[in-house]
Amino acid sequence: MTGETIVIVGAGPAGTRAAETLVRAGLRPVVIDEAPFSGGQIYRRQPPGFTRPPESLYGFEAGKAKSVHAAFDALSGKVDYRPDTLVWEIRDGKVHTIANGSNARAQLPYDALILATGAMDRVIPFPGWTLPGVYTLGGAQIALKFQGCGIGSKVVFAGSSPLLTLVAYQYAKAGATVAAVIDTAPFAAKLQALPDLARGGATFAKGLYYTAWLKMRGIPMFSGATLVRAEGEQGIARLVWRGAGGDERSTDCDALGFGFGLKSETQLADLVGVPFVFDEGQRQFVPQADPAGRTPVKSVYVCGDGAGIRGADAAELAGERAALALLADRNLPHDRGRAASIDASLARLARFRRGIERAFPFPEAMARAVADETVVCRCEAVTAGEARKWMRELGARELNRLKAFSRVGMGRCQGRVCGTPIAEIVAQECGLGLEQAGRLRGQPPVKPIPLDPGPEE
C-alpha cells in the first residue's frame, strides 16, 4: 500500500490488536516477538503436542484467549511475523534483531513503531529469595500453563497481587498441594478499594470467586502478613513470615511463588528516546504518551502493559487505539467513532485500575526495610548493605549514579528484577521520594546476546 514499514514489537493482546487494526486498513506490518508463539503472557500458548483445552489453560479467560489467538492466526500471510526474534537495540531509525539461540542478526529500518512489550512481576527481596524453589507468581503460572508443571510439590503463594489467588487457584485446580496463600495486604485494603473495584464488574467477581474456592478447599489463607525469610539448604524448605498480629510463623514447603504486582518492560521505549514520567499509583516510571499511545517521539507509539500496567482487557483496547492513532497521524482512513469509544472504555478501566492499586498495595515498609545482608541484585549477588554503603560513602543519591559506582543493575537482567527494590532502597537511604530516586536507563543489548561475530549482512 504505502510502502512504509511499520514495526510492532510484541504479539500479546496489545500487539495482536494493533496488527489486526493495521491489516484491516490495508497495511502489512512487521510483528516481532521473542516468544515462539503469539499470545503474550496472559494468553501464552502451550507448545505443539500439548493437549489441554483453552478452558483448562485460561479458565474464565478462555473466550478472550481464543479470540486473541484466532485474531492473530487470521493475520497469517498478511503480516510479516517474526517469532523467536528479540529486538535488542533500536537506533537511527532501525530495529536490530537477533534470532533466539543463534547469531542470525538483522537490521530493519522502520517508518513507524508500535511498542507492545508487556510486563513482568515486581518483586521485593527477602533473605533466601535466591534459593532454588523460589519463583515469581507469573513464573509459577508459566510452569503450569506452558509446561504442565508445578514449581514444587508443596507450594506457598505469597505477596500482594491480583495474580496471588488466581495462581493459587490454578495450582489447586490442577491437583497441586497449596500449603498456604499469604497476602501481605491487610484485608481492610480490599474493603476500602471496593467502590473502585466494583466498577470492574466481572474481574472483581472472579477475584472473590478464587478466594472463596480456596477457602472452601480448606487452603490456609492469611492477610496483612510480612515475608521474613525463606530457609533451606538445597532449596527452600520453609517460609518464615509474620502474621498481621506481629507473631512469627513458619510454613513448610518446597516451592514459593511470590510477587507484588507487575512492572512495565520499557527498555525499548527508552532506546528510541521516549521521555518517561513518574506514575504515583503504579510507583514506576512509564513512557510518556497521550491516551491514544502517541509518544513525543514522532511515529513511535506505546500500548499495553509496557506503557503502564492496566491489564489484559485494556491492553487489547490500547493496541487497537495506538494503531488507530498511527493511521490518523499518517492521514490514512480509520474509524474515528471506534477511537472515541475505545477512549471512553480505557478511561473507565483506568478507574478500576486505581481500585486494584489500592486493593493490592505495594508493601512499602517491607521494601524499605530490606536487611543489609539480603541479596538485592540476583545477577551480581550485591546485598542491600553494599548498596547502602556505596550510597553513603560515594554519595550516590540516584539510581544511575549508584549503578556507575557499584555493580547494581549492571548484571545480565539489566535491573529488570532489582530496579524496583533498589529504587526503594535509594529513596529510603537518601530520604527521597521514589521519583527523585530515578530509574535505571535502558541500554543495548536489552537482553544478553552472543558476541557479534563480524559484519552483518
Place this chain on the structure above:
Amino acid sequence: MPPSQFTRLAERERRRLTLTIDGAAVTALEGDTLLTAILTNARRVRANEFDRKPRAGFCLMGACQDCWVELGNGDRARACTTFVAEGMDVRTGGGS
C-alpha cells in the same frame, strides 16, 4: 540426583527424550524447556558466578537471566526459553 524441584501435573503423554545433566542420563519430554527438563530431575540449574550458590531460575519468561546453562559443545543457553532436544549435554555448575 537430588530430588526434583518441578512436579508434572499434566501433559505427561509426550514423546520421551534423553539428555545428560552433569554427566547423568535423564529423561525429558518433547516440548519441555531445558529448565523443565533439568528441574524435573534436579533442584539446581546453575551456580551464581559471585557467591557460587545454587540457582534454579526465577521468572521463567526470559527476563531475569538466572537460568543460563552451559552445554557440552561450549554454547550457552537460557534454559527457560530453550526447548530440550535429544542428546543435549547440560552442565549446571554443581558437579555430578
